[in-house]
Amino acid sequence: DAGVIQSPRHEVTEMGQEVTLRCKPISGHNSLFWYRQTMMRGLELLIYFNNNVPIDDSGMPEDRFSAKMPNASFSTLKIQPSEPRDSAVYFCASLSSRALLGIVFGQGTRLTVV
Amino acid sequence: AQSVTQPDIHITVSEGASLELRCNYSYGATPYLFWYVQSPGQGLQLLLKYFSGDTLVQGIKGFEAEFKRSQSSFNLRKPSVHWSDAAEYFCAAGGDSSYKLIFGSGTRLLVRP
Numbered sequence: 001d002a003g004v005i006q007s008p009r010h011e012v013t014e015m016g017q018e019v020t021l022r023c024k025p026i027s028g029h030n031s032l033f034w035y036r037q038t039m040m041r042g043l044e045l046l047i048y049f050n051n052n053v054p055i056d057d058s059g060m061p062e063d064r065f066s067a068k069m070p071n072a073s074f075s076t077l078k079i080q081p082s083e084p085r086d087s088a089v090y091f092c093a094s095l096s097s098r099a100l101l102g103i104v105f106g107q108g109t110r111l112t113v114v
Numbered sequence: 115a116q117s118v119t120q121p122d123i124h125i126t127v128s129e130g131a132s133l134e135l136r137c138n139y140s141y142g143a144t145p146y147l148f149w150y151v152q153s154p155g156q157g158l159q160l161l162l163k164y165f166s167g168d169t170l171v172q173g174i175k176g177f178e179a180e181f182k183r184s185q186s187s188f189n190l191r192k193p194s195v196h197w198s199d200a201a202e203y204f205c206a207a208g209g210d211s212s213y214k215l216i217f218g219s220g221t222r223l224l225v226r227p
Contacts, residue, residue, distance in 0.1 A: 004157070043158075043204070043217040056214065091157055103215065105150075105157035 004106035006092050012112045018080040021109045023092030024073055031095040033103065034067055034077050038088045046090075049075065082113045116141050118207050120218035127195050128226045135190040135221050137205030145207040147188040148215065149179055152202045161203075164188065175199070200225045 005024040013019050025032045034046040047057040049069045057067070064083070069075040079086055093105040117140045127133050139145060146165050150158040162173025169181040179190045188205060205218040 042219050045214060048214070093157075102148075102160050102163060104160070107155075107157045 004092055004094050004104055006090075006106040006109050008109060009107065010110045010112075012114065013082055015083055015113055016081045017113075018078065019082045019086075019111060019113075021077040021090050021092075021111070023075045023077070023106060025075070025092070025094030026096070026104055027073065029094035029096045029104070030072070031097070032069060032075050033091075033093040033095070034075070035091040035093060035105075036088045037091060037108070043091075046077070079111075082111075084113045087112050116145075116207070116216050118205050118216050118218040120203075120205055120221045122221045123219070124222045124224065126224040126226055129197050130194050133190075133192045133195045133199070133223070135203050135205075135223070137188045137190065137218060138186050139188065139205075139207045139216075140186065141207055141209070143209065144183065145209055147179075147181060148206040148208070149173065149177070149188075149190050150204045150206060151175075152204065152220075154201075158204060161190070195223075195225055197225045197227065199223060 007022045030051050032049040036044045036046055046059045047067045048055050052069045065079055067077045089108045089110050091105050091108045093103045095103045119138045121136055148163045149161040151161050152158045161177050162171050162179055164171050164181045172178050177192050179188055181188050200223055202220045202222045204220050206215040208215045
């Protein structure tokens with residue numbers, strides 16, 4: 001299995017632009033997570049999907065952030081408009097209901113908003 | 115409030131020396147406990163996990179961790195550290211609805227030649 005695949009690995013964008021991060025979870029995993037990692041705040045759960053349905057989005061920082069999961073093999077995290085304080089590493093992770101809670105992380109997207 | 119504390123921000127050990135990384139948790143019940151490792155520029159990789167049963171769990175890369183209920187601890191150990199172990203280590207806790215893992219702030223391990 002190729003693991004959780006995220007794209008792009010690095011993104012540099014100007015303040016005010018729209019940014020879309022993409023994720024392909026592990027095939028057969030029915031839960032998907034978006035995390036954000038910063039030096040100041042560590043790892044934060046932004047949103048959790050189960051069977052493509054958003055279950056908990058309480059970690060989404062504000063309305064500029066949105067996430068979708070149109071099917072079991074694809075999810076996006078969109079920031080519009082982006083701000084410098086959104087600069088962070090964004091991780092997608094997935095989990096199988098049979099894997100007894102072993103969340104598998106992607107390699108992350110390093111976002112820099114200038 | 116639920117929390118995971120890793121009291122050591124940085125730890126430096128010599129190659130070949132033993133290692134112990136500390137993790138304490140505050141949780142309403144006995145949580146599921148995890149250790150992840152993050153190498154520079156990489157995602158988090160699961161080292162080991164504890165759900166129940168034997169309180170000493172073995173993981174990948176020669177790591178082990180011991181759950182101590184009385185101390186609310188889940189410390190990670192390795193008898194002999196290799197230079198390739200230099201990374202950041204995260205302890206995490208979750209419950210029945212454990213999709214919402216609570217992560218510690220991480221401990222950065224430096225390995226001295």
